[in-house]
Amino acid sequence: MKWIRQDGPLRPEAFFEILYAKFQEVAPNPSPYFIGINNKKIKLLFANDLFLKHFTPALEHLRMDDCETELTICLWDSHSTGSTMPAPPWTHDDYLPRGGIRGWENERFSISFQLGSSILSFYDKERNIALFWTSDLRTIPYWERGAPLLAILQWWGEQQGGSIIHAGAVGTKEGGVLLVGKGGSGKSTTALSSLNSSLFYAADDYCFVSKEVWSLYTSAKVDWKTLKKLPHLNPPPETNEEKALLFLYPTWKERLVAHFPLRAIFIPRIAQETKLIPCSAAEALIALAPSTMFQLPRASKRAFETMANLTRSIPAYYLNLGPNIPEVSETIAEFVNDQCHYSGV
Amino acid sequence: MQFRINTPPIIYEILDGEAVILNLDKGIYYSLNEVGKEIWRQIGAHYTWQEMVDSFHSDQGEEFVKNGVLAFLTQLEEEKIIVEDKNDSVREKLTKKPFNTPHLQIYHDMKDLLLLDPIHEVDQAGWPVAP
Numbered sequence: 110m111k112w113i114r115q116d117g118p119l120r121p122e123a124f125f126e127i128l129y130a131k132f133q134e135v136a137p138n139p140s141p142y143f144i145g146i147n148n149k150k151i152k153l154l155f156a157n158d159l160f161l162k163h164f165t166p167a168l169e170h171l172r173m174d175d176c177e178t179e180l181t182i183c184l185w186d187s188h189s190t191g192s193t194m195p196a197p198p199w200t201h202d203d204y205l206p207r208g209g210i211r212g213w214e215n216e217r218f219s220i221s222f223q224l225g226s227s228i229l230s231f232y233d234k235e236r237n238i239a240l241f242w243t244s245d246l247r248t249i250p251y252w253e254r255g256a257p258l259l260a261i262l263q264w265w266g267e268q269q270g271g272s273i274i275h276a277g278a279v280g281t282k283e284g285g286v287l288l289v290g291k292g293g294s295g296k297s298t299t300a301l302s303s304l305n306s307s308l309f310y311a312a313d314d315y316c317f318v319s320k321e322v323w324s325l326y327t328s329a330k331v332d333w334k335t336l337k338k339l340p341h342l343n344p345p346p347e348t349n350e351e352k353a354l355l356f357l358y359p360t361w362k363e364r365l366v367a368h369f370p371l372r373a374i375f376i377p378r379i380a381q382e383t384k385l386i387p388c389s390a391a392e393a394l395i396a397l398a399p400s401t402m403f404q405l406p407r408a409s410k411r412a413f414e415t416m417a418n419l420t421r422s423i424p425a426y427y428l429n430l431g432p433n434i435p436e437v438s439e440t441i442a443e444f445v446n447d448q449c450h451y452s453g454v
Numbered sequence: 455m456q457f458r459i460n461t462p463p464i465i466y467e468i469l470d471g472e473a474v475i476l477n478l479d480k481g482i483y484y485s486l487n488e489v490g491k492e493i494w495r496q497i498g499a500h501y502t503w504q505e506m507v508d509s510f511h512s513d514q515g516e517e518f519v520k521n522g523v524l525a526f527l528t529q530l531e532e533e534k535i536i537v538e539d540k541n542d543s544v545r546e547k548l549t550k551k552p553f554n555t556p557h558l559q560i561y562h563d564m565k566d567l568l569l570l571d572p573i574h575e576v577d578q579a580g581w582p583v584a585p
Binding site for chain 2 (some may be wrong): 194196207226291367391400402404410420421
């Protein structure tokens with residue numbers, strides 16, 4: 110296999126232009142799709158309707174009408190457009206953990222290639238244009254469809270002074286809590302059980318934090334065993350995938366919330382009875398930061414600082430999860446109502 | 455001998471006196487006990503290992519302190535959390551503090567998240583194909 114190289118190093122700026130030109134060539138009439146996050150507007154340009162329909166179910170609750178936007182993301186795949194992609198100007202040895210490519214990021218450009226899903230993300234911070242390419246949209250893994258564009262939205266979000274974090278989020282329009290911790294801690298069960306309570310749901314796995322928490326996706330990834338404890342979700346038949354991927358919009362439209370002020374960080378853990386136990390900011394950061402930093406493609410030191418500042422600014426608690434699932438939602442709701450009352454909301 | 459924190463792969467924050475340390479290259483994270491935090495602070499302020507030893511006292515004697523500090527610094531070096539570095543900045547005299555064995559708590563539970571997927575096949579242009 111031969112890697113095509115120009116004489117001398119190809120700079121990120123030049124390769125970005127080559128790929129941007131490729132998108133414009135394969136998508137002369139792209140299908141636009143507009144979303145809003147953190148009071149900002151983003152335009153997604155899909156090479157075709159097929160890609161749009163395949164890739165947007167998780168974003169549908171953020172959809173907006175045509176508008177002026179602060180970020181444009183161009184998306185295409187080689188298979189559905191019948192096109193070929195220019196060769197990558199780097200070698201196998203240049204791929205790094207967390208999607209990095211050695212020597213290919215600078216002040217202006219961020220780039221990531223996810224080997225497990227064969228997805229290229231490339232962002233020009235100066236022009237606020239990003240490129241998203243994969244070889245065949247049919248091979249996009251279920252977890253990417255459930256949390257699309259994580260790398261690009263993370264880079265853009267850091268520029269807004271916020272960060273995507275690995276956390277669930279539930280509450281009311283007046284305030285809510287983050288649910289943080291690694292997989293298996295009860296985060297998803299706690300978040301999804303809120304759909305059957307007085308609480309509203311913003312996130313199960315990833316959300317965006319700046320001054321408030323913002324919902325990113327209406328998807329929920331739940332292992333099949335946990336899904337059986339949540340009959341209100343009408344679980345689909347089990348497949349060979351490791352987890353079920355559910356899209357909560359439009360079925361649960363009335364129980365979804367786009368954003369709310371943050372009142373606390375909760376660290377769920379399985380216990381004998383449900384109760385809240387105060388913990389330190391350091392414990393909250395340990396529960397939140399490693400899974401965010403190690404999972405998010407190319408999350409930077411700035412994201413870590415955002416998380417540290419978050420844990421300094423709001424209280425944190427262990428949320429001991431007893432066996433009675435509705436009682437968990439009631440405990441969270443009571444806390445949120447008390448906090449909002451105390452804040453004069 | 456002096457040291458510095460091995461940034462950029464190492465990132466850390468101090469919250470209410472507690473240190474949370476992440477190694478972005480290895481997918482490992484760490485926390486420190488009380489004496490470990492004080493030594494961490496001294497590393498950041500470029501104290502030599504001898505100055506660190508002299509800043510502690512213990513009923514078990516100076517040798518106990520010296521062995522504990524050196525073992526801890528060695529562990530931090532082996533984890534690639536700190537590297538040797540020379541720095542001539544002015545350092546204030548340290549107040550002696552009680553010593554017990556510094557401890558680095560190491561969390562390995564997420565390092566699999568950083569495992570690089572092997573490249574099985576590439577397409578005609580040279581792009582790795584998803585497994």
